[in-house]
Amino acid sequence: MDDRTHTSTRLFGETPPEFKAAGRDLRIDICRGIALWWIFLDHVPNNIGSWLTPRNYGFCDAAEIFMFLSGVTCALAYGRAREREGWSSMIGRSLRRGWDIYAAFLLLTLACVVLVYLAGSDDLADLSNTRILLQHPGATLAHAVILQYRPVNTDVLPVFVIFHVLFAPLLWLLLRAPNVTLGASLLLYALVHVFGWSVPAWPNGVWFFNPLAWQLLIVLGAWCVIEGGKFRPWMMSRPALVLAVLYLVFGLVLAQSWSIKPLVPQTLKDLVFPLDKSNLSPIRLLHFVALAIVVLRFIPQNWGALSTPTLSCARWCGENSLSIYCLGVLLALASHLTLLDLSEGLAMQIVVSFAGVLMMIVGARLLNAISLKRERKSGWTQSIEKVPPVR
Template sequence: MHDQSATPKPLVDELLELKDWGRDLRIDACRGIALWWIFLDHIPNNIGSWLTPRNYGFSDAAEVFMFISGVTCALAYGKAWRCEGWTGVIGRTLRRSWDIYVAFLLLTLASAILIHLVGGGPSADASNTRILLDQPGATLARAAILQYRPVNTDVLPIFVLLHLLFAPLLWLLLRVPNLTLGASVALYVLVHFFGWTVPAWPNSHWAFNPMAWQLLVVLGAWWIIEGNKVQPWVRSRAALVLAVLYLLFSLITALSWRIKPLEALIPQMLAYLLYPLDKSNLDPLRLLHFLAIAVLAAWLVPRNWRALETPVMRGAIRCGQNSLPIYCLSVLLAFVSHMALLDISNGLAMQIALSVGGIIAMIVSATLLNLISIKPRQHPARNSSP
């Protein structure tokens, strides 16, 4: 027995609905593709970044990754509640938060070691590891309390905090989902109005302000619980038309910032007001762009999408199923790729080779991780393990 018996009936009903979702491979595929995009975008001056949404609109892979994380957390911890009760949910969120915390610290050390091996120089400044090499004690102490983060590791401290808080968030979402989402939106608005943020070091800048980006995680979890009620609107023709129009507007605007002949298509005053978009606090235009992409995806990507059976999508699914280690690997691969472009060649052929090679390395690593994780399940004594 566990605390499930004391749960109000509405909560039980909501949790029973979660059973119907099962394993949706679209979720793993989207997260895996987002990891590929993040890797390509993390390599400066890389032709491969033109395969990512960053150059074709206001948002990029970060929004997809955050939203999908909220979806997977709701599914995973909802299942844990059914099997183990709230005690099990709290235990699992704490363990997952600890795993991400340890991964962040190891990735921080690995980044510093790589910078040291290549001799520091401009790379130390570009990766925000100069201060770690100069003041290792004080910097590691700040990293331990999530106030210091090397470049490209910023998302991990956010997930440490979000997993710590996900048990009470799930409790609220299952009882008052719309009110909880409303509170998340209110916090997002207040962040933009008052400039709220979480303390950081050596300056107060977060590449992803947790108080703003929490909205996408909450939205993803809310979608799992309340999504069926808003599906008719999301899949309406009006929503599709609005989404397509907004995506076209953002496409032309984003391209006009990078391609000179297109500048004339966007009034200079409008371009000045829009650019640059505030990524740190999840600019409203970025949020709307992601929502437009989500509406389009809901129309074009059914649950039984045949493309999920292709080799490329199977590779993406494997990466998505091992998101934490693959993300950490992608950060190191991006750094090594950047060094190769600087020290060996920055030609087009090298950019393509590094981009393709990095994604293949991610797929191979994810495949090996899946094989390792399957072996214990084949042992009879382990079948009952969670």
């Protein structure tokens, strides 16, 4: 996915060059890792660390980044699996990954309620939406199994379950009619905003991340892998960059207008805010697109800083996104409990923010080490099996 390389027109049915490319764009895992750090910092209420995240400087936040990059990684991983092993193997991979996320969601739900129970905090039980699980465990777990109940901050996992299970037909459509598929996704997104379509949750309300709306970012990410090369020269052009920067500045001014009153008239703020995150407000979507254009323009694939220690730490987290996301949810709960029980002062906010990110990095490093050890053991076993027997 080299954003500075001209891509020739792809014939109908031809395999996208990204599926044949060896290796992986480091920017993908680095951006996912940074997004995971930002999500953790945003999940800790009243946390000074959240001022390091994009939430306070525009309309979108780390959720849009994480969703879009999930579409990119799914297209690359499943597209290459389909190229090497065929459709049946690719479908099996997507279903297994969907099952992994589903199991992780259920285990995370149980871990959240255990943590809240051990903490013995009524406030945390209410804020984490786990009180109902403590009071009615049978009914609540039954609804969790069918993805209708979710503790706070776990909402994104059921969405990913659905998208991984359905990614095979999406990839089939994108490979045959990419622009039509993206158009259908845009149409569904528009209908959600026109008619207010949503997915019900239990015991009341709807899914916080409405999959009927957020599917657009997944589809857009996959479309960029398969067809985006044709539009990349326009995205890298000066007019696109100017428009993106102007929109980012506009978002920054409006976001800061809450603390600097004279910046923007109240009528304009009332028109824009509050932003609808559940249905992916168009203003949030445009802000993410503008941010993506700027990042692609100024951070090329061969940028030397991608190998620095800090960004390497982010890459480790991005490579283990599911495990680190779940760890981040638990760390956010623990951090919130720490702030409630010990101190909500600035120093403690800095400590829990730094400690949480550090624990995510350590966890990712350990997971990579375990994975590497398994690969070496597997390779050693295979080499032994290939040795002919002594006669």
